[in-house]
Amino acid sequence: MGSALLKGLSKADGYTLTACDLDPDALESVAEYSSTTTSDPDVAAEADVVIVAVKPDIVMHVVDDIDLSADQTLVTLAAGVSTDVIEPHTDATVVRIMPNLAAETGNMAAAVTQHSVTDDVRAILDAVGEFVEIDEQQMDIATAVNGSGPAFVFYLLNAMKQAGVDGGLEDEEAKTLAAQTFKGAAETVLQSDQSIDELIDAVCSPNGTTIEGMDVLWDSDADEAVVDAVSAAERRSKELAMESEDE
Numbered sequence: 311m312g313s314a315l316l317k318g319l320s321k322a323d324g325y326t327l328t329a330c331d332l333d334p335d336a337l338e339s340v341a342e343y344s345s346t347t348t349s350d351p352d353v354a355a356e357a358d359v360v361i362v363a364v365k366p367d368i369v370m371h372v373v374d375d376i377d378l379s380a381d382q383t384l385v386t387l388a389a390g391v392s393t394d395v396i397e398p399h400t401d402a403t404v405v406r407i408m409p410n411l412a413a414e415t416g417n418m419a420a421a422v423t424q425h426s427v428t429d430d431v432r433a434i435l436d437a438v439g440e441f442v443e444i445d446e447q448q449m450d451i452a453t454a455v456n457g458s459g460p461a462f463v464f465y466l467l468n469a470m471k472q473a474g475v476d477g478g479l480e481d482e483e484a485k486t487l488a489a490q491t492f493k494g495a496a497e498t499v500l501q502s503d504q505s506i507d508e509l510i511d512a513v514c515s516p517n518g519t520t521i522e523g524m525d526v527l528w529d530s531d532a533d534e535a536v537v538d539a540v541s542a543a544e545r546r547s548k549e550l551a552m553e554s555e556d557e
């Protein structure tokens with residue numbers, strides 16, 4: 311996730327980016343997107359905004375190892391780790407975000423804790439996509455919807471692509487048509503004043519093809535399967551929260 315943010319931010323103006331990782335190969339892979347690479351956390355800790363992009367079970371140890379002052383901002387993106395858990399370990403302002411991998415292309419959907427978000431963090435999130443400011447209580451469901459969400463969408467997109475291949479399209483043709491259809495539909499939802507139900511209706515020509523397919527979906531449990539997937543991810547985020555509080 312850290313490298314996706316780095317790659318996205320490297321295309322934005324005004325940022326001096328320091329990448330820190332203990333693995334030289336990992337650093338090498340992001341060198342072209344960074345002003346500086348280092349394996350020394352103290353060098354990375356000189357930044358105004360320090361984003362700690364490590365797994366939830368080690369985030370506290372990494373925060374303990376860096377000495378930040380009250381005029382710095384520490385951004386955590388670890389699933390399930392609350393600002394309450396991090397704050398006693400640093401003097402910096404702690405901002406929790408839930409980003410996603412589309413940061414790399416500037417299309418990230420992110421959630422951020424409204425009680426602690428700073429203008430610096432708003433600018434970073436704005437530079438790589440769209441964000442919403444939410445109550446920290448809502449971070450588990452945001453983690454499931456926009457953090458894990460890309461994987462769920464990849465799964466659905468793959469099913470659409472596979473249907474195209476099964477119907478006789480070449481693999482690449484089906485991938486392009488399915489992916490561009492997801493992208494275009496998502497953009498339409500973001501830009502349109504119409505409700506999603508109204509948009510579905512607009513695609514369904516009278517006695518046409520779409521209504522035949524929609525009848526199959528409306529009669530199926532497809533929406534429930536998506537809700538169940540999101541609920542499972544949300545439940546895991548809550549478990550991670552309990553685990554980090556017990557540490």
Ligand SMILES: NC(=O)C1=CN([C@@H]2O[C@H](COP(=O)(O)OP(=O)(O)OC[C@H]3O[C@@H](n4cnc5c(N)ncnc54)[C@H](OP(=O)(O)O)[C@@H]3O)[C@@H](O)[C@H]2O)C=CC1
Pocket residue numbers: 311312330331332333336351363364365366368372387388389408409410411457458
């Ligand atoms: N993947 C995703 O789509 C999303 C992930 N997140 C959150 O992002 C965080 C990272 O997840 P993810 O990117 O998937 O995990 P990865 O394991 O891919 O990335 C973690 C990186 O941190 C490195 N690292 C480990 N210890 C240190 C250290 N002490 N100092 C510097 N770097 C270190 C790891 O190196 P090494 O591999 O050598 O251990 C690895 O490169 C998690 O907290 C997750 O909850 C949030 C939203 C979306």
Ligand SMILES: O=C(O)[C@@H]1CCC=N1
Pocket residue numbers: 389453457458
């Ligand atoms: O799977 C995970 O735990 C991380 C958090 C959200 C997306 N990836």
